Amino acid sequence: xxxxxxxxxxxxxxxxxxxxxxxxxxxxxxxxxxxxxxxxxxxxxxxxxxxxxxxxxxxxxxxxxxxxxxxxxxxxxxxxxxxxxxxxxxxxxxxxxxxxxxxxxxxxxxxxxxxxxxxxxxxxxxxxxxxxxxxxxxxxxxxxxxxxxxxxxxxxxxxxxxxxxxxxxxxxxxxxxxxxxxxxxxxxxxxxxxxxxxxxxxxxxxxxxxxxxxxxxxxxxxxxxxxxxxxxxxxxxxxxxxxxxxxxxxxxxxxxxxxxxxxxxxxxxxxxxxxxxxxxxxxxxxxxxxxxxxxxxxxxxxxxxxxxxxxxxxxxxxxxxxxxxxxxxxxxxxxxxxxxxxxxxxxxxxxxxxxxxxxxxxxxxxxxxxxxxxxxx
Numbered sequence: 001x002x003x004x005x006x007x008x009x010x011x012x013x014x015x016x017x018x019x020x021x022x023x024x025x026x027x028x029x030x031x032x033x034x035x036x037x038x039x040x041x042x043x044x045x046x047x048x049x050x051x052x053x054x055x056x057x058x059x060x061x062x063x064x065x066x067x068x069x070x071x072x073x074x075x076x077x078x079x080x081x082x083x084x085x086x087x088x089x090x091x092x093x094x095x096x097x098x099x100x101x102x103x104x105x106x107x108x109x110x111x112x113x114x115x116x117x118x119x120x121x122x123x124x125x126x127x128x129x130x131x132x133x134x135x136x137x138x139x140x141x142x143x144x145x146x147x148x149x150x151x152x153x154x155x156x157x158x159x160x161x162x163x164x165x166x167x168x169x170x171x172x173x174x175x176x177x178x179x180x181x182x183x184x185x186x187x188x189x190x191x192x193x194x195x196x197x198x199x200x201x202x203x204x205x206x207x208x209x210x211x212x213x214x215x216x217x218x219x220x221x222x223x224x225x226x227x228x229x230x231x232x233x234x235x236x237x238x239x240x241x242x243x244x245x246x247x248x249x250x251x252x253x254x255x256x257x258x259x260x261x262x263x264x265x266x267x268x269x270x271x272x273x274x275x276x277x278x279x280x281x282x283x284x285x286x287x288x289x290x291x292x293x294x295x296x297x298x299x300x301x302x303x304x305x306x307x308x309x310x311x312x313x314x315x316x317x318x319x320x321x322x323x324x325x326x327x328x329x330x331x332x333x334x335x336x337x338x339x340x341x342x343x344x345x346x347x348x349x350x351x352x353x354x355x356x357x358x359x360x361x362x363x364x365x366x367x368x369x370x371x372x373x374x375x376x377x
Contacts, residue, residue, distance in 0.1 A: 016246030033238030058185030058198035082344035109142030136165035274300020322351030
């Protein structure tokens with residue numbers, strides 16, 4: 001069997017072990033330490049955000065962000081439907097109701113028109129949403145400036161899920177820095193990894209200080225262990241942060257490699273009938289975390305995204321359908337949902353993620369391209 005081509009595997013840069021070794025040599029084997037401080041400083045410098053808290057996951061960051069703006073049981077939080085369940089889960093952790101909103105076709109992210117429709121309707125029903133959670137999916141920034149303007153009109157805070165979008169920008173401003181808080185992920189398949197991990201970023205120092213406090217079990221300032229409120233074990237370890245510091249040194253290189261992979265796929269496959277790519281709107285720059293395509297069988301000899309996925313699988317190549325929207329998920333389908341044209345359902349039906357790791361060789365990419373071309377011959 002041919003060697004495995006992964007969708008997006010971890011890619012070490014070479015300096016990670018030096019930071020990890022320093023943690024071992026100095027015995028900083030703990031949830032805090034110099035690497036955590038250094039990694040947070042690196043994130044601040046890279047994103048242009050004022051402050052950062054390194055945490056155990058992006059989900060933890062979302063959970064803490066919602067707690068800090070006071071989300072309570074019975075509240076409602078507007079959330080993009082076309083995303084991974086980790087965006088929605090923390091809303092439910094808090095006993096709140098996710099209000100799911102469809103995407104638009106230019107970025108595949110939350111539709112501003114459907115968003116405003118949802119806000120107006122929820123307010124009319126006596127439930128003003130406590131927050132809006134847009135997602136920058138697959139590295140493509142959402143229409144965040146429009147979203148922020150709508151949110152400001154109704155005085156609703158915006159928390160950006162930029163878990164897939166570290167390094168993505170709109171007019172040179174980093175995804176995750178437009179709202180009151182932004183969430184990052186460093187899971188093993190992301191553009192950089194800390195094995196597992198995430199971060200909360202914000203220009204509001206109080207938010208970040210409080211996130212650090214809550215993420216270390218909310219221990220009060222006392223010589224003994226004293227707790228006046230519920231806390232969480234959400235802090236990143238000094239070991240994982242050491243990996244992150246090494247990864248930050250190659251983040252721009254990883255982004256350039258993934259963008260090159262996208263360009264090659266687009267150059268080689270765009271002429272095939274029924275295959276379409278997602279171009280960047282003016283001023284948008286995606287990190288191209290994953291290269292995604294849509295496959296229209298009506299325009300392409302009846303070939304579906306499943307035909308392509310299964311043919312790649314036969315050759316030991318991992319690909320994956322686009323996210324199944326949350327409003328179609330059994331666990332979330334009872335929640336309110338607003339659409340402006342059922343964009344996300346169509347994307348799920350026709351969409352496919354192609355192998356896009358920054359460590360993908362040109363020979364491996366050529367292998368993927370040849371398999372897809374052969375299907376259309």
